[in-house]
Amino acid sequence: KAGVTQTPRYLIKTRGQQVTLSCSPISGHRSVSWYQQTPGQGLQFLFEYFSETQRNKGNFPGRFSGRQFSNSRSEMNVSTLELGDSALYLCASSSGDHGGELFFGEGSRLTVL
């Protein structure tokens, strides 16, 4: 069974630009959630999508957005990048049930210059 796949793995952007990250979940999983991982803040929840609908949202500004397609693949977009957006962005897929295990991708490391 293929794991969660995230692309791109690494990217460098400059302030003011925008970026789109992609996540392909494990086959059969309908829930995809996104997290920002930084050394100081740990894992911070961005949002979760279930069957193409945003089910939960963290406390991030509106510059952070996402969507999910009918095949459960998900994308997240960050517009008007700031230096503080530099982080590892992790995607996780799950069945979406209460207490379901999260299966994480390797992450997309974003550096904003």
Add this chain to the structure above:
Amino acid sequence: AQRVTQPEKLLSVFKGAPVELKCNYSYSGSPELFWYVQYSRQRLQLLLRHISRESIKGFTADLNKGETSFHLKKPFAQEEDSAMYYCALSGGTSGTYKYIFGTGTRLKVLA
């Protein structure tokens, strides 16, 4: 407020010594509690969950609802236990479940 607190950013112990990684949570309701682990150059992965009440790699964690804690313990630490550990809870009502993670504790097991 809903939160998961891991008070230690870094915990260093010697090989063979007992280890306890602390986790406290604040949540109104009945959450599911988990420990996730990230070894060097590997993906974040589930270590154990309170509902299964099992021991994984020698680690156990007991949910104490009175103290709202879910500390991770191992009687004899091994060098391969060195990793980043995250405590997390899953809670909500039908259709609104979400995970809340702590800030993580880096465990270093010294030879």
